Amino acid sequence: MRSTPTSRTTNGGISFWYADHGTPGPREPLPGDTTADVCVVGGGYTGLWTAYYLKKAAPHLDITVLEAAFCGYGASGRNGGWLYNGIAGRDRYARLHGREAATRLQHAMNDTVTEVVDTAAAEGIDADIHRGGVLEVAYTPAQLTRLRAFHAAETAFGEKDRVLLGARDTAARVKVAGAVGSTWTPHGARLHPAKLVTGLADTVEALGVTIHESTPVTEIAPRRARTPYGTVRAPYVLRCTEGFTPNLKGQKRSWLPMNSSMIVTDPVPAHLWETIGWDGRENLGDMAHAYMYAQRTADDRIALGGRGVPYRFGSRTDNDGRTQPATVAALRAVLTRFFPTLAGTGIAHAWSGVLGVPRDWCATVTLDRSTGLGWAGGYVGSGVATANLAARTLRDLLLQDSGQGTATALTTLPWVGHRVRKWEPEPFRWLGVQTLYAAYREADRRELTARTATTHPIATLANRIAGR
């Protein structure tokens, strides 16, 4: 008899990754007013990598991290574990700053995948990292057209080691039902998000960085971060709160908190893996407009994510990762469309999180020299690697500004100092995002049944209106 897939599914609880790895023990909140050389707000990948690289480069710096919940509570402890070389906004940066500058950004991202893998190994952080690359599949004629264009674009940005695969070679890697082609790049690795972020927090603390948890910052101003327990005064205050940024005073309409949701299956038995393949444990994605992303976990489950309900009115965030039953059902439908033999496999856990989306969908990293305020984010769902590049860039900007360093290859990348306009007020923000994703889903549905090899005009129009 087939199991009922959602009857015993855990929903929320931050994410499956913590159910698997355990939630870390709490660190003490801020005990009162204090000072530091650098105050980092937010203990996700961006904040922790920044603290890590700063402390490594300048051990004398007194660095304090303030985290509202616990390190890794946000997207860094909930994501799909795709460490890969994609960066939001590259094509716009090419239009704004020229192709050479955008190509340097892309190369920096390629190097970042290796940097994360090597640094985790050097610091003894075991995050189940497996360097299997990224496989993105097409299963409609329109997706195949986009796949070929995507492959050509990435190759033109210098990714000579990316390959285009036909249906048979795709199936030799992963047997996705109906797949007509794919593109594979070596610039990607699968990882366990919570193991990386908790390992990073421990590493940073061991280096001498002070971390205060359960300490929400209510206001960031030049040279201070205010919390209910006291104020940290520092020449540099770095905002590393990505999708949670709208909760901060004065930031309501900056980066939009977009939801992404995930499900994870029970461990898949060996006889079913024979029907799927996936021995290379590539990060797996598709070319749909409302795309999916997946990984084969170290303990042989499938963790699969997608958009679901894209956005909550008023930039609200979820309650400890709980997601809507309709989203769980939609993700399960994707799973069984990809792998029909998993129709009877149970869904162990479902959860969601928020990622930061700027109005122009471009990731940024900035240090304002006049105020000492810095920030990085707006990664639009590609933050696992990008946060590391942002952190090394913040380090270089800060060391340069404080006279302890000079301009580097990173401080001159085109995403540094980029400014973007605010999102529209409600209800236009909510209406816009709901309409956008309704359009993407409709375009995906029509492309599935249509025989035409062109992107459905609804999606083209949606992209144009969204300003992507």
Ligand SMILES: Cc1cc2nc3c(=O)[nH]c(=O)nc-3n(C[C@H](O)[C@H](O)[C@H](O)COP(=O)(O)OP(=O)(O)OC[C@H]3O[C@@H](n4cnc5c(N)ncnc54)[C@H](O)[C@@H]3O)c2cc1C
């Ligand atoms: C479900 C999901 C799947 C994803 N999958 C992928 C993927 O596979 N690959 C990929 O590249 N990217 C993925 N992403 C995006 C990626 O996880 C994020 O871009 C990245 O983790 C952002 O890191 P961060 O440190 O900037 O933000 P976060 O990890 O969100 O950390 C921000 C931290 O700030 C804290 N905070 C918030 N407000 C305050 C405050 N006022 N005071 C103090 N602390 C505060 C939060 O508690 C949180 O811990 C995914 C995101 C989600 C939600």
